[in-house]
Amino acid sequence: MHPSAIYAATVDSHTFATFRALVEAIIPDSPVSATYSPELTAGAADLCIHEYMIWELDHSLSLVLGFGLTDIPLSCSTAGLLNVGAVHLAASRQLQHPPNPLLWESGPFSAMSRNDRISVLAMLEQGNIDPGVLPPPYRNDLGFTRYMIDFLNRQTMFGNYSEWSAYGTTRLRTPTERRLEYFPVSWKQAEYPGVVPGYRALLGYMLTIERKGGESTIV
Amino acid sequence: MYDADAMFDADVIVIGSGGGGAVAAKELGEAGLKVLVLEAGPWYGNKQWANPNSERGGEWSSDYKDLDVGIYKKIFNAYENNMNDLVSGVFRFGPADRRRTPWHRVMRQKGEIWQLSGVGGTTQLYWSQSPRAFPLAVDNIWPISYRELVPYYEKAEATLPVQFAPTTPKEELFYYGAKKAGWPLIPTLNVTTPGYRPNPNAILPTNEHLMDQSYSLEQLSNMEGCTLKGNCVNGCTTGSSVDKIAKRSTLVSYVPLALKTGNVAIRPNSFVIKLLTAQDPKEGLRATGVQFRDTWTGEIGELTARTVVMAAGCIESPRLWLNSGLPYNEWVGRGLTNHCFDWVAGVFDEKDLMSIMGLPAVYPYVGHTSGARVDIPGTGIFQVSCLSPGLMSFLTYGFSEAGYDALNPPEPGAPWDIHGRVVGPQLKELMMNYSRTMSILILTDDETLYRNRVQIDPLLKDENGPIPIMHYTPSPKTLKRRDQLARYASETLKQAGARKIIRSDTPFGSMIHLESTMRMGYVTDTNCEAYQVRRLFIADNSVHFNGIGGPNPTLTTQALATRTAEKIVTKYFS
Ligand SMILES: Cc1cc2nc3c(=O)[nH]c(=O)nc-3n(C[C@H](O)[C@H](O)[C@H](O)COP(=O)(O)OP(=O)(O)OC[C@H]3O[C@@H](n4cnc5c(N)ncnc54)[C@H](O)[C@@H]3O)c2cc1C
Ligand code: SF4
Numbered sequence: 001m002h003p004s005a006i007y008a009a010t011v012d013s014h015t016f017a018t019f020r021a022l023v024e025a026i027i028p029d030s031p032v033s034a035t036y037s038p039e040l041t042a043g044a045a046d047l048c049i050h051e052y053m054i055w056e057l058d059h060s061l062s063l064v065l066g067f068g069l070t071d072i073p074l075s076c077s078t079a080g081l082l083n084v085g086a087v088h089l090a091a092s093r094q095l096q097h098p099p100n101p102l103l104w105e106s107g108p109f110s111a112m113s114r115n116d117r118i119s120v121l122a123m124l125e126q127g128n129i130d131p132g133v134l135p136p137p138y139r140n141d142l143g144f145t146r147y148m149i150d151f152l153n154r155q156t157m158f159g160n161y162s163e164w165s166a167y168g169t170t171r172l173r174t175p176t177e178r179r180l181e182y183f184p185v186s187w188k189q190a191e192y193p194g195v196v197p198g199y200r201a202l203l204g205y206m207l208t209i210e211r212k213g214g215e216s217t218i219v
Numbered sequence: 220m221y222d223a224d225a226m227f228d229a230d231v232i233v234i235g236s237g238g239g240g241a242v243a244a245k246e247l248g249e250a251g252l253k254v255l256v257l258e259a260g261p262w263y264g265n266k267q268w269a270n271p272n273s274e275r276g277g278e279w280s281s282d283y284k285d286l287d288v289g290i291y292k293k294i295f296n297a298y299e300n301n302m303n304d305l306v307s308g309v310f311r312f313g314p315a316d317r318r319r320t321p322w323h324r325v326m327r328q329k330g331e332i333w334q335l336s337g338v339g340g341t342t343q344l345y346w347s348q349s350p351r352a353f354p355l356a357v358d359n360i361w362p363i364s365y366r367e368l369v370p371y372y373e374k375a376e377a378t379l380p381v382q383f384a385p386t387t388p389k390e391e392l393f394y395y396g397a398k399k400a401g402w403p404l405i406p407t408l409n410v411t412t413p414g415y416r417p418n419p420n421a422i423l424p425t426n427e428h429l430m431d432q433s434y435s436l437e438q439l440s441n442m443e444g445c446t447l448k449g450n451c452v453n454g455c456t457t458g459s460s461v462d463k464i465a466k467r468s469t470l471v472s473y474v475p476l477a478l479k480t481g482n483v484a485i486r487p488n489s490f491v492i493k494l495l496t497a498q499d500p501k502e503g504l505r506a507t508g509v510q511f512r513d514t515w516t517g518e519i520g521e522l523t524a525r526t527v528v529m530a531a532g533c534i535e536s537p538r539l540w541l542n543s544g545l546p547y548n549e550w551v552g553r554g555l556t557n558h559c560f561d562w563v564a565g566v567f568d569e570k571d572l573m574s575i576m577g578l579p580a581v582y583p584y585v586g587h588t589s590g591a592r593v594d595i596p597g598t599g600i601f602q603v604s605c606l607s608p609g610l611m612s613f614l615t616y617g618f619s620e621a622g623y624d625a626l627n628p629p630e631p632g633a634p635w636d637i638h639g640r641v642v643g644p645q646l647k648e649l650m651m652n653y654s655r656t657m658s659i660l661i662l663t664d665d666e667t668l669y670r671n672r673v674q675i676d677p678l679l680k681d682e683n684g685p686i687p688i689m690h691y692t693p694s695p696k697t698l699k700r701r702d703q704l705a706r707y708a709s710e711t712l713k714q715a716g717a718r719k720i721i722r723s724d725t726p727f728g729s730m731i732h733l734e735s736t737m738r739m740g741y742v743t744d745t746n747c748e749a750y751q752v753r754r755l756f757i758a759d760n761s762v763h764f765n766g767i768g769g770p771n772p773t774l775t776t777q778a779l780a781t782r783t784a785e786k787i788v789t790k791y792f793s
Contacts, residue, residue, distance in 0.1 A: 025643070026642045026643070027642070027643075027646060027647060028643055028647070030647055032647050032648060032650075043647070056304075056306045059306055059307055060306045061320055061323055062320045062323070062681065063323065063679055063680065063681055063686075064681060064682065069681065069682050071320060115643075118623060118625075118626075118642055118643070121623075122622055122623055122626050125329075125622055141327070143327025144327055146327075146328060146329050147326050149329075150618065150619075150726060153613075153617045153640055153642070154331075154613035154617030154618045155613070155617075157612040157616060158304075158609045158610065158612065158613045158617070159300070159609070160609075161608040161609040161611070161613075161650060162299045162304075162607070162608070162610075163298050163299065163300050163609075164609075174273075174317060174318050175272075175301065175317045176270075176272050176273050176317055178301070180298070186650075187608060189650065189651060190608040190650050190651065190654070191651075191653060191654045192584060192607065192608045192653060193584070195297045195298060195450070196436065196448065197436040197439065197446060197457075198426075198429065198436045198440055198447055198448045198457065199387075199446070199447045199448065199449065199582075199585045199586070200429055200430050200432075200436075200447075201388065201447050201586060202386075202425050202429055202430055203385070203386040203387060203388070203390075203391055204385070205383060205385050205386065206383065206386055206390075206394070206404075206416070207383045207406050207417055208382070208383055209376075209381065209382055209408070209419070211377055211380075214370070214373055214374070215373060216373060216376065216408065218406050
């Protein structure tokens with residue numbers, strides 16, 4: 001197995017499915033142009049952005065606990081947060097669509113429609129839930145919960161629209177060992193030409209500073 | 220215990236080599252003092268550290284000849300995820316070893332603190348806008364006058380150097396909209412009336428051969444002068460040597476100049492965890508040195524000096540004060556301002572752009588990351604600012620105090636069509652229009668409040684000690700100004716022809732311009748020397764009295780650091 005497969009194999013399947021459902025709701029595989037092409041349709045789940053998010057959350061925090069510095073992975077507890085939120089939203093009868101009953105037991109968040117998943121995020125962001133029922137480290141900390149919901153949204157977008165997916169088989173390696181394997185699909189969707197050495201796009205200067213003897217004038 | 224005539228390791232120790240620290244080091248070195256700089260993060264572009272993110276490498280560098288543009292360009296590859304991932308990027312606030320996690324700050328609100336460790340500090344990714352403060356925000360408010368700052372502004376501007384930004388399509392469109400919206404051109408560096416102007420940027424003038432097809436772009440990128448590569452935020456790589464890189468982070472401007480003095484040695488990967496002090500019979504409590512931790516080995520070292528300059532940034536400078544058990548001062552860590560930034564974008568139609576500019580797109584990825592602005596003393600600034608798609612998507616659509624647009628659409632009559640986060644098919648459609656989208660950064664004249672602060676967590680620690688907790692909520696006055704600026708920016712976009720306007724309503728906890736957590740007049744005197752600890756000076760954004768009215772803060776820090784170096788020499792070394 002290459003290192004990314006090893007890393008992915010260590011993540012439990014609930015966490016994996018929950019993050020897949022998250023990124024799919026934020027960036028779905030809807031077409032972006034009239035002419036259908038699988039590349040232009042690809043959404044965040046197709047680009048494995050759920051794996052990116054899991055990697056990021058598991059590599060973002062360490063604190064001194066007891067005697068030494070300890071890494072604190074956050075993906076599993078964050079998936080738990082989303083699933084607790086899903087159950088709460090369903091219990092308060094605020095769902096727009098019935099969840100998939102086959103998936104409900106194993107992962108309520110991924111059993112929901114995409115719009116309802118966004119409603120779960122909004123509910124947690126607004127703190128419309130008893131903070132005592134949230135899993136640690138979110139328990140009784142609606143501030144950190146708000147921070148995290150915001151992070152989940154923006155980091156999914158950053159992961160998706162940056163070059164990360166094009167690291168291909170090396171995408172979950174230590175960052176210094178990732179290698180670009182192709183041109184990022186999302187950059188095609190955005191019509192971004194990628195990294196180039198420069199653009200011959202000079203249209204002139206509106207003003208210029210001239211310096212003489214420690215003083216400057218503007219021309 | 221303390222011997223005034225003891226041998227010191229140096230005349231001055233500087234803590235942090237970012238926007239302010241590098242300037243202090245160069246100026247003090249030039250004055251002939253022996254300077255040691257301790258920097259928590261890595262050094263990119265130095266032969267002593269060929270693989271700075273995976274191997275410990277050397278300890279010190281004090282030789283200009285150590286600089287190596289090949290190593291620099293290999294690391295600064297301009298890919299946005301590699302460069303700017305907050306968790307594990309080349310640019311982050313964390314140890315050099317990218318296998319390790321970043322250093323944590325406690326945030327109980329939405330947003331992100333965008334600061335970097337490493338030689339050059341946060342200027343490695345800054346966009347290099349280098350405006351002066353608004354005189355209105357300094358005169359009769361700061362303990363020193365604007366006039367007092369001007370000669371130091373002149374010196375820092377000439378050293379970086381600062382020049383007005385060139386026009387590329389996005390600036391042309393911005394000027395077109397700003398003029399139609401009624402703003403006059405203000406051809407000045409001392410802004411006292413509202414109007415538009417190109418940004419004064421710390422970027423070398425555009426390569427004179429850029430438009431000459433006989434030079435390949437590859438060739439041009441290894442010569443002196445900006446190539447309008449549009450990647451300032453992801454680390455500029457255009458230039459023939461480290462000290463000729465187009466965008467003038469202190470890593471490529473002041474640091475090479477500091478090394479050239481022959482009096483400055485810099486030690487990266489060294490996190491200062493304690494300020495050392497002693498009672499002097501004449502001076503009272505004074506700084507005598509620092510204790511630091513090697514971020515690779517965990518070993519603790521100590522160095523002593525006649526004076527210490529703290530330039531660890533707006534969070535770490537107060538943290539260091541508090542973790543060192545220095546005398547209580549109710550303003551340490553207090554009065555945080557951050558320009559309460561916001562972000563407004565406009566999506567254009569191809570045919571409108573054709574008729575206005577004769578071009579089919581805005582080309583947000585071309586030219587300086589930000590090249591033009593409207594300044595409004597008393598209110599703030601809005602400046603055209605365009606980024607690579609990953610960064611642009613999250614700043615425009617991913618990030619909001621207002622929540623999701625679809626669940627909470629704009630109030631009727633608002634000048635924007637979208638207010639808050641966008642997700643789902645609508646997001647993909649908007650991102651398909653990325654190349655026809657112009658975005659604008661809003662910087663607010665932010666009221667300084669005691670409640671906005673950096674504190675130390677009573678329980679949580681990392682390897683460098685108790686960690687910072689951040690708290691920031693803007694005042695009603697700040698929010699009113701910010702809203703006004705978002706309206707002005709929307710108007711300029713509309714006048715320029717935008718068909719759809721998006722207001723992010725950026726989370727208040729998103730911080731790029733942190734200032735004023737160790738304020739002059741409260742924590743330091745007008746020389747930037749701490750009232751309660753002699754020979755301890757402050758030379759980063761934290762010593763600002765306020766948010767300088769909204770202009771991007773670094774040039775003011777650099778002017779002040781230049782002045783502080785002069786004061787140190789006069790007071791303790793002449
Ligand atoms: C995206 C972005 C764009 C920006 N664009 C602009 C712009 O265009 N114009 C502008 O004026 N400003 C801009 N800024 C802000 C600018 O980067 C800061 O104003 C500037 O870097 C502040 O300088 P400083 O010295 O206070 O802190 P920093 O530059 O952050 O330097 C602090 C240094 O101290 C080191 N350090 C911290 N703690 C310790 C310790 N305990 N021991 C040793 N070393 C330590 C850090 O590693 C760091 O290198 C931008 C910021 C961001 C995030
Ligand atoms: S536009 Fe920015 S990144 Fe590009 S060459 Fe100029 S300074 Fe460097």
